[in-house]
Amino acid sequence: xxxxxxxxxxxxxxxxxxxxxxxxxxxxxxxxxxxxxxxxxxxxxxxxxxxxxxxxxxxxxxxxxxxxxxxxxxxxxxxxxxxxxxxxxxxxxxxxxxxxxxxxxxxxxxxxxxxxxxxxxxxxxxxxxxxxxxxxxxxxxxxxxxxxxxxxxxxxxxxxxxxxxxxxxxxxxxxxxxxxxxxxxxxxxxxxxxxxxxxxxxxxxxxxxxxxxxxxxxxxxxxxxxxxxxxxxxxxxxxxxxxxxxxxxxxxxxxxxxxxxxxxxxxxxxxxxxxxxxxxxxxxxxxxxxxxxxxxxxxxxxxxxxxxxxxxxxxxxxxxxxxxxxxxxxxxxxxxxxxxxxxxxxxxxxxxxxxxxx
Numbered sequence: 115x116x117x118x119x120x121x122x123x124x125x126x127x128x129x130x131x132x133x134x135x136x137x138x139x140x141x142x143x144x145x146x147x148x149x150x151x152x153x154x155x156x157x158x159x160x161x162x163x164x165x166x167x168x169x170x171x172x173x174x175x176x177x178x179x180x181x182x183x184x185x186x187x188x189x190x191x192x193x194x195x196x197x198x199x200x201x202x203x204x205x206x207x208x209x210x211x212x213x214x215x216x217x218x219x220x221x222x223x224x225x226x227x228x229x230x231x232x233x234x235x236x237x238x239x240x241x242x243x244x245x246x247x248x249x250x251x252x253x254x255x256x257x258x259x260x261x262x263x264x265x266x267x268x269x270x271x272x273x274x275x276x277x278x279x280x281x282x283x284x285x286x287x288x289x290x291x292x293x294x295x296x297x298x299x300x301x302x303x304x305x306x307x308x309x310x311x312x313x314x315x316x317x318x319x320x321x322x323x324x325x326x327x328x329x330x331x332x333x334x335x336x337x338x339x340x341x342x343x344x345x346x347x348x349x350x351x352x353x354x355x356x357x358x359x360x361x362x363x364x365x366x367x368x369x370x371x372x373x374x375x376x377x378x379x380x381x382x383x384x385x386x387x388x389x390x391x392x393x394x395x396x397x398x399x400x401x402x403x404x405x406x407x408x409x410x411x412x413x414x415x416x417x418x419x420x421x422x423x424x425x426x427x428x429x430x431x432x433x434x435x436x437x438x439x440x441x442x443x444x445x446x447x448x449x450x451x452x453x454x455x456x457x458x459x460x461x462x463x464x465x466x467x468x469x470x471x472x
Contacts, residue, residue, distance in 0.1 A: 120366040120416040121337035125204035154424030168436030171233040175247035177201040181255035197256035218244040223471040253278030275313035332470035337368040337416035366416020386430040
């Protein structure tokens with residue numbers, strides 16, 4: 115079944131992890147087997163061949179670059195201009211993938227329809243089809259000023275989340291408190307004028323409430339799970355889920371182990387197998403949202419696989435991202451119908467995009 119994954123940090127992996135994503139995952143792991151500069155070396159799960167093998171033919175692909183003040187313990191860039199330059203390098207990688215026929219940027223409904231026609235054409239082997247991508251910016255720090263938002267829209271940026279981890283120039287993010295900054299309020303208003311998709315992922319509770327009052331355009335939660343099941347500010351409360359449902363939003367379930375099950379302590383010490391971290395835990399979060407919504411029209415996939423973690427912090431019943439297809443059987447065992455699975459795998463994101471891009 116065709117899958118849409120609404121959150122993958124592909125260009126970050128290509129540039130900062132130095133991974134050739136045109137290669138099979140096994141080849142990338144072999145090249146990294148003696149490296150230890152990052153926790154997930156030799157444990158990556160995502161590459162373009164694996165996306166095709168799993169029929170994950172459309173993804174929301176990010177650019178990401180954080181600005182950090184002097185003294186910050188977070189990794190990042192020392193000026194907004196440097197952060198902007200990093201995102202432009204990431205964008206250049208996506209364009210290189212397009213030039214080589216590996217990927218195809220999708221910016222409007224017509225392009226979306228043509229891409230879906232290609233992926234539905236059984237006469238063309240999946241392994242030669244380009245992976246479609248919708249360009250998203252995770253954290254807005256790299257926008258030097260608001261003129262950079264318009265510039266980004268012109269080259270195809272279609273979704274944006276104002277926050278990431280820690281302090282931000284436009285909004286505080288995960289593990290923080292407080293509302294949007296003054297510049298953040300202006301950013302949201304400019305996004306509204308452009309009819310961009312606003313991603314609430316990583317917003318503080320205060321900023322979430324503020325954004326939902328300010329913003330009139332399309333809103334999604336690209337990679338989020340439920341706070342009722344795993345208590346942490348990074349997760350969505352039941353009230354936030356209700357607000358998103360009322361806005362016809364879709365919530366993409368994320369596969370980072372600590373967001374699936376409470377009690378995950380330290381990467382490298384906790385182990386997905388001994389902690390019984392499986393794909394079935396994601397279905398628990400889906401169930402919770404469906405009980406609130408009364409249907410399956412607001413849940414989907416936003417895996418975040420290889421988002422600064424790999425096999426060491428992912429469901430142990432997955433080897434690569436292609437194993438997202440295993441969700442079909444797990445959902446069926448819980449009583450989800452074929453129509454429900456289609457909703458989760460691709461139809462909910464498609465309905466959302468077609469509404470947003472009228």
